[in-house]
Amino acid sequence: MADAPGPLGPVDEQALDEVVTFTSGLIRIDTTNRGGGDCRERPAAEYVAERLAAAGIEPTLLERTPGRTNVVARIPGTDPSADALLVHGHLDVVPAEPSDWSVHPFSGEVRDGVVWGRGAVDMKNMDAMVLAVVRGWAREGFRPRRDIVIAYTADEEASAEDGSGFLADRHAELFEGCTEGISESGAFTFHAGHGLSLYPIAAGERGTGWLKLTAEGRAGHGSKVNRANAVSALAAAVARIGEHEWPIRITPTVRAAITEIAALHGITADLDEPGFDVAQLLGKLGPAAALVENTVRNSSNPTMLEAGYKVNVIPGHATAYIDGRTVPGGEDEFRETLDRLTGPDVSWEYDHREIALQAPVDSPTYAKLRAAIEKFDPDGHTVPYCMSGGTDAKQFSRLGITGYGFSPLKLPPGFDYQALFHGVDERVPVDALHFGVRVLDHYLRTA
Ligand SMILES: [Zn+2]
Secondary structure: OOOOOEOOEOOOHHHHHHHHHHHHHHHHOOOEOOOOOOOOOHHHHHHHHHHHHOOOOOOEEEEOOOOOEEEEEEEOOOOOOOOEEEEEEEOOEOOOOHHHOOOOOOOOOEEOOEEEOOOOOOOHHHHHHHHHHHHHHHHHOOOOOOOEEEEEEOOOOOOOOOOHHHHHHHOHHHHOOEEEEEEOOOOEOEEOOOOOEEEEEEEEEOEEEEEEEEEEOOOEEOOOOOOOOHHHHHHHHHHHHHHOOOOOOOOHHHHHHHHHHHHHOOOOOOOOOOOOOHHHHHOOOHHHHHHOOOOOOOEEEEEEEEEOOOOOEEOOEEEEEEEEEEOOOOHHHHHHHHHHHHOOOEEEEEEEEEOOEEOOOOOHHHHHHHHHHHHHOOOOEEEEEEEOOOOOHHHHHOOOOEEEEOOOEOOOOOOOHHHHOOOOOOEEEHHHHHHHHHHHHHHHHHO
8 A cells, every 4th residue: 555645544644654663662662461460561651641642632540550550541522412432452462482583572673564573463553553543633633523532451461450440440430421442353454365355343252251160079099999089070071161062152243244254255144044054154264264163152161270289199179270251142051051061070160250242233333444444445345253252342341332343454465463463473564554544543533
């Protein structure tokens, strides 16, 4: 895409330069979140706050725990009766092991038109795009129609307790009037094969059901008969849970996703037809099946096991952890199935639980998000999708905010966004950032 302004909209050269500078600058601030409170977002929060303030947008810095800083700012719209829109991005990143990478993950190096480093796609790119767009508005003197609330959060990559959870619990007043939000994990180019470019816009998230299983038995010598072996009981339950074939449950977002992706493959699919074989249809969708296959059902994957301390001692109890996920509306089935699969000898409880989200795909907001992408990539096809995991949108949903995953990036063939997400050699092309700034600017002006 050429960078000339004019036909491509009002984004100026400075905004295009700044998005690269800011992405790189934020990557250089190491905000690794190792969980358990081991993270410090404050320097990144100050970085964005200073740049908002310099554009006349007053930031509020908020901390539940020292160093775990969130930034919230409101740009007043021209129509006070309009609902406000939340644009949020997290400042923390997942860990990166430098020896695995081609460049240092916190170098923010710009090489051959690509910005490298942890957070380049998740999600310092979006943090930088938002900053570049609103600073461009300040230079131009532009005011949006709706109030736009910008939130840069801490702690998204762990519990959100110091980030969006804290903001939703303790500072709901800052989000007053917000009805919808946009954030990460959507609107990137997904190369679906045969030259087909999809832009999945997230309109839902599966729920989280992290479980702790406990088996109690009779401790004793490893050489003796023992019919109350906690390890055996736990292992059997874990195997049943891991191997369970969850039934297909199609929610409205996933239904729309499958139908639209199938249509782009020249397949007419009526999912309501009795006996319709969804799994068989997914087999015909090529790479695009990856956009839906994780969200057509609940899931339960065993991830951690703890038992015993010596080979000839049978321990009295054993524990295991399960990463469970639920489709919207799938919680009751999840609970009942787990009761059955664990059986009488193993108890289970939620270690962490989040509800599933679903955003409408027939809403004016979704239509505008779609239009913004298609304006700047007329050959691209937007499709809705449901995220298999979760984001800060879950916390903000408690304030009545409907969340969409929309961090626009136009990626060249060979750039596998989902592999870069939390992956090694995370990077983003400068052109993709420029596309994102133009799309975001357009969407936020028309929102
Ligand atoms: Zn993220």
